[in-house]
Amino acid sequence: MTGRSESAPEARPFQATYDIIGSLPVEVLLDIVKYFGPADVFRCQRTSKRWRSIFSSDSIIKFFLRETLMFLGIEGVDVSAADAIDYFKWQHRLLRVQPVKKIFLPWPQTSDVPLNIAYRSRRLYYCLPGDDAYEFEMLDLETGERLTWTEDEAIKMDQWYHRLSDRYVVFNAYETSNLIAWDTHTLQRYTRQLPCSFHHTSIHKDKAVIVDYGSNPLDDYESEPLFPIYIWDLSSNRFQKVSTFPNLYLWHMNANEGILVAFEIDWDKHPPEVQETKWTVTGQLVNRKQFPLSLSDCRTDRKVFELSESRIRLLDLSTNITFSHRKTMAQLCFYSDTLRRGLWISLMYDQAIDKLSARLDDDSPPVYGMVNTSDTAILTPKMKYTWDKNLKVFRVFHRDLGMVDMLPYQMDARELHTCEFLRLQLISEVPAPSDRDEIMELIMEGLNRLPLRIFGDREVLGVASCDGIQLWLFNPNFTLNLPNAMPFLPMEESG
Structure with missing residues (x-):
């Protein structure tokens, strides 16, 4: 026996011989990829041929495409699997600026x-102040076509606000009761004198919705809020009061069906109680229902202020925003007199499933103020x-x-x-x-x-x-x- 010891065998790196991911059923994979983003899926596709086949499957692509379309606010759009990659990149670019x-x-x-800039459906709109009148211009970003006209009455107003639909432009002057609409296809001009001075106007196809808040100043916390809603049907030039809504916090206009949905919320109840009503443009009540507002989407580590110590305020009514004629969102602020700060909550109504939800805005500003x-x-x-x-x-x-x-x-x-x-x-x-x-x-x-x-x-x-x-x-x-x-x-x- 010699004194020389035998050397230990050389250690070899561990090599996995079993592809765990590749062996999982598609149903389990779908549960896993829910925590991924499109960019993660792209990286997985480059791992191996097997993974590329798995993460390019129709079921996974359809899942991410559905989530992407929901993020973009265009659910229901028919997009082929071949075009899905463009939508994934679209979402990624928005997220990463x-x-x-x-x-x-x-x-x-x-x-x-220029003043009062607006944008909708690839059209840019603004007005150019002149010496004797205001010149309005609308620019089609897709074709480069320009439409210009002059509004003489605008020189009497200090500031104009306006809304765009696919066909109409509606102007309402600040602290006046005049409302003017232009048909951008025919350049026909419509005028209407409103029964209210302080109001918010939104336009949905050919339906202008006017919410009156002049009789209930936003700084007046003592009086009961009252919000009359009017609808101006520009296709028939008919003006109609729908109803008056105490505690109005959100509304949605379905111009295709001619239905207005209004939400009134009683925050003194726990959980808050919602009354949802549906109306025709002629002011006929179609449906009424009540239900508790779930705050489960608001994170539990943030306290919603007790109403006895807080004020609930309807913010700038222009935050009532509709996406693709399907979803409407509004922002509210709970303001605590004790803590001297605000908690912002967003209300979202999805017309396709007739559901109202509430979510906490984590980007709430450090001080309370109007949007x-x-x-x-x-x-x-x-x-x-x-x-x-x-x-x-x-x-x-x-x-x-x-x-x-x-x-x-x-x-x-x-x-x-x-x-x-x-x-x-x-x-x-x-x-x-x-x-x-x-x-x-x-x-x-x-x-x-x-x-x-x-x-x-x-x-x-x-x-x-x-x-x-x-x-x-x-x-x-x-x-x-x-x-x-x-x-x-x-x-x-x-x-």
Whole structure:
């Protein structure tokens, strides 16, 4: 026997010989991939041929396509499996703020900064203030066609608000009872004097819904709220009061069927009790039902304030937003007198299944205030972009993931006035010598023209400044056709 010891066998790396994932039934795989995103599925497809076959199966693709269409707010759209990849990329780009393309559309050099910008169904609408009248322009982003007309009556009003449908534009002047509508196909003009001065107007195809809140000021917490609703049928030019709704918090207009759905909520009951009523456009009651409002979607680690210590306030009525004529969302705020802060809850009505749900908004602002919709674009039922004027950044919020991304505004090289305006805003926040009064005067003058206004939908986000509009395209299959549009040139790359 020799003194030399035998060497130990060389250790070999462990190699799995059994594909656990590949052996699972499709039903189990579907339960697993519910926790994935489309990007995770793409990565799994690159793992092996077997995994590519599994994660390219019709059942998994259909599951993710259904979830993606729900995220985009276009459930029910017929999309083939071959086109699913485009929709997955579309959702991913919205989540990561990675547009397919950016362009810059300058304002006409002969005009002042346009007012009251609106966007719907690939059409951009704005008005240009003139010396004697207001010139209105509507631009089709898909074809490049422009429609312009002049509204002489607008010169009597300080500020106009408007809504767009696929065919009509409706204007209601601030603190007046005048309502004007234009048929963009025929350029026929309709006028209506309303029985109320303070109101919110929304337009759904050819039905304008007017909610009167002038008799119940939002700051008056003592009186019982009363909200009469009127419907102006532009196809027949018929104006009809539907009913008066105490405690109105959400409404939905189904223009195809001519049905208005109204929700009144009694927050003094636990759980809150909802009365849902359905009406025809002529004011006939079709259906009435009551049910408790489930707050199960509101996270249990956040306390809903006791109503004896809080105030419930209907926020800016323009937050009553409808997506694809199917879902309508509104935002409410519970304000605690004791804690001096607000808790924001979103109500969502899905007309397809006739269901009202409530969800907590985790991106609620630190201080209570009205929603400034010119600073916020709710692109899908689950995603919104907000311009934070104090931090000079965008806040991007996803309702399910609960994430808030902060990103600065990247300017185009031609946004010189906007750049100077934001610079002066920053200077005004720091004590300055004798020129501070002059700077503050410039700031106050500029505040009358919001430095950034954002708008859009799931396809396009528009960021309008003093110099023009940045258009961010997220739909990979949507191509703009604008002769005056310029390629986006980041300011830091312009030298």
